[in-house]
Amino acid sequence: MTAVMWFRRDLRLADNPALLDAVAAGDGRVLGVFVVDPLLWERSGDPRRDHLAASLRSLSDSMGGPLVVRRGDPATVVPAIADEIGAASVHVSADYGPYGQQRDQEVEASLKCPLRRTGSPYAVAPGRVLNQQGRSYQVFTPYFKAWLAHGWRQPVEAPSDVTWVKASGEELPPGDGAGEQAALQHWKAYLDDIAAYDDERDRPDLDSTSRMSVPLKYGEIHPRTMLADLARKRSAGAEAYRRELAWREFCADLLARHPHAAWKPLRPEFDKMQYDEPGELFDAWCVGRTGFPIVDAGMRQLAETGFMHNRVRMVVASFLVKDLHVHWRFGARWFMKTLRDGDLASNSLNWQWVAGCGADAAPYFRIFNPVSQGQKFDPDGEYVRRWIPELRHLDGKTAHEPWRYGADAYPDPIVDHGEARAEALRRYAAIR
Ligand SMILES: Cc1cc2nc3c(=O)[nH]c(=O)nc-3n(C[C@H](O)[C@H](O)[C@H](O)COP(=O)(O)OP(=O)(O)OC[C@H]3O[C@@H](n4cnc5c(N)ncnc54)[C@H](O)[C@@H]3O)c2cc1C
Missing domain, CATH: 3.40.50.620 (HUPs)
Structure with missing residues (x-):
């Protein structure tokens, strides 16, 4: 048969x-x-x-x-x-x-x-990592420790003796650059440089993260294949990378246990949070014309390539929710339309983390300042100049404050960050 x-x-x-x-x-x-x-x-x-x-x-x-x-x-x-x-x-x-x-x-x-x-699609299936009382985790660090202790099986080989049976179906268009072999090659090459991951992963200008989210999304590689390779590398970079893979598994675990978290807040008090309708400000965010260089660079990178660096994802998400006061769901939907690695669990749970309404969320009152985030993680302004041609004449860090140094073709900031921050805190105080 x-x-x-x-x-x-x-x-x-x-x-x-x-x-x-x-x-x-x-x-x-x-x-x-x-x-x-x-x-x-x-x-x-x-x-x-x-x-x-x-x-x-x-x-x-x-x-x-x-x-x-x-x-x-x-x-x-x-x-x-x-x-x-x-x-x-x-x-x-x-x-x-x-x-x-x-x-x-x-x-x-x-x-x-x-x-x-x-x-x-996970090293440890969602729902398997439990505490001593048999309950699942709401906070990442204890989940991570228990996930490590649980462990996973070793990778298995591809079958060598398959007779593939034929049947009618659609023609596939030609395509390249994707698939299992491309993913494995990319991963093996990345492993050679993984020692630097720990120090460099927060720097969008260095572009030194692995870009493995796309092959992982489509299962062109299994995470335990990656974990087996990481175990052979003894470096802080490999350790840090393993922790990031655990974040992916934590997100899947949360979504499996709380299916409503795809589009609704995990913390019920946030049901009452006041948000604004997504109008012109949301449109400016989508196309990368907010007047805040790190936000616009990220949104333009996303539009042009289907990818955005993790640190910048955090900054643009925070900006949408806490500076523009738009519900995270609109941003999450936009990401799912435009990201090549768009994954419901990682996307929604990370949006919730940034918006303060998820499990183990960043405290709501810790609101990213888009200018200082840019100056800290893109210290020479290279990332913003790469994606925003209107800022290419500005040297070094000055590209993060075009309103001070002059950039006629670039928009003025669409909000005052100080005022927007105070308003976000006022709305948060109202639901506490
Ligand atoms: C608002 C927001 C939305 C996001 N949406 C998605 C999404 O739709 N799909 C997606 O795969 N990731 C998402 N992430 C997580 C993270 O940004 C990406 O996985 C990462 O940027 C992919 O680039 P990389 O492969 O070079 O990452 P690396 O830094 O090389 O990380 C290695 C791998 O670890 C996993 N990983 C790293 N960080 C996270 C994280 N915070 N949460 C879950 N897994 C992580 C990914 O599988 C990634 O490929 C989102 C993060 C934020 C803040």
Whole structure:
């Protein structure tokens, strides 16, 4: 009999336990399918769609051609394909997101054969890291310690003896630069420089973070493959990197336990927080014309490349919520449309962290000053000059205060940071 491997966020052959199970269940005969779900497709912006298409092409090539791509509601498409080939079972790596869990239950209910979930996109599956009372964590540092103590399995090899079964499906457009091999190559090259990560990761001008969020998002690499490599490197950089991977897992753990956290505050008192409607100020934020260079550089980097450095994500998010007083949900939606690594758990929980309403959130009253953040983390102004041509004539740090040094083509600040900060604190005091 043949087994179906339904690929979702695991677009790779190596270190893929669900695929190994499919190979075992099908005695080596496996049909690999990816379902383009119109609901998820509509919600994604072009950066994510482009990357997905290129990654599917790469996966299909590494299988030797026959990845079956079909479009439609997975609850109809997956049972139909399983029926077509008389599948013994359908195999997936478990999805812990709110939509994914519900979708998988619907698919399971419509299938005539079993749906088998093996592994997940995380080193430790959401819900597994518990304290001594059997409860989950609300705060990162104890979660991180327990996550380390829990540990994870070693990576597994790609199956060597698969007969890929063919079926009709959509043509894949040509594409390159994505996929498992590209991800592994990029990661191995990055590992050589990882010692500097600890010191440099907060500096957007140095651009020295790994950019692995994109391959992780699509499962072109499994985090435990990365963790196994990190364990062989003994440096503060490797340690710091492992901690960041744990943040990704913490976000997924939180969202699995609190599905409403995708769009609603984890701290219920923030339901009463007063926000302004997203109008012209929000539009200026989206296109990078707020008059605050570090904010605008980040938003323009995002628009042009589908990526933004983590420190700058924190600054632009804080600016939207605490200087423009717009609900974090609007910013989170914009990010999901424009980021190539847009991931519901990491995105919403980080937005909530910045907005002060998440688990283990940054204290609300600690409001980023966009000018001093720029001066501190982009000390020579290189990052802002890279993304804002109107500021290229300004030397060094002066690029962070164009209103003092002159930049005619660049907008004046759209708010007074001191006044906006005081207003944010007033609104916060009202809900406490
Ligand atoms: C407002 C906001 C929104 C965000 N939205 C997303 C998102 O949609 N998708 C996403 O993958 N990350 C998101 N992040 C987290 C982080 O900014 C990115 O993971 C990181 O910038 C990706 O770049 P990198 O791979 O070079 O990071 P590196 O510094 O090289 O980090 C290594 C890996 O650790 C993980 N990681 C690092 N920081 C975090 C973090 N704070 N939370 C969760 N995981 C982390 C990522 O998987 C990352 O690839 C967001 C952060 C903020 C503040």
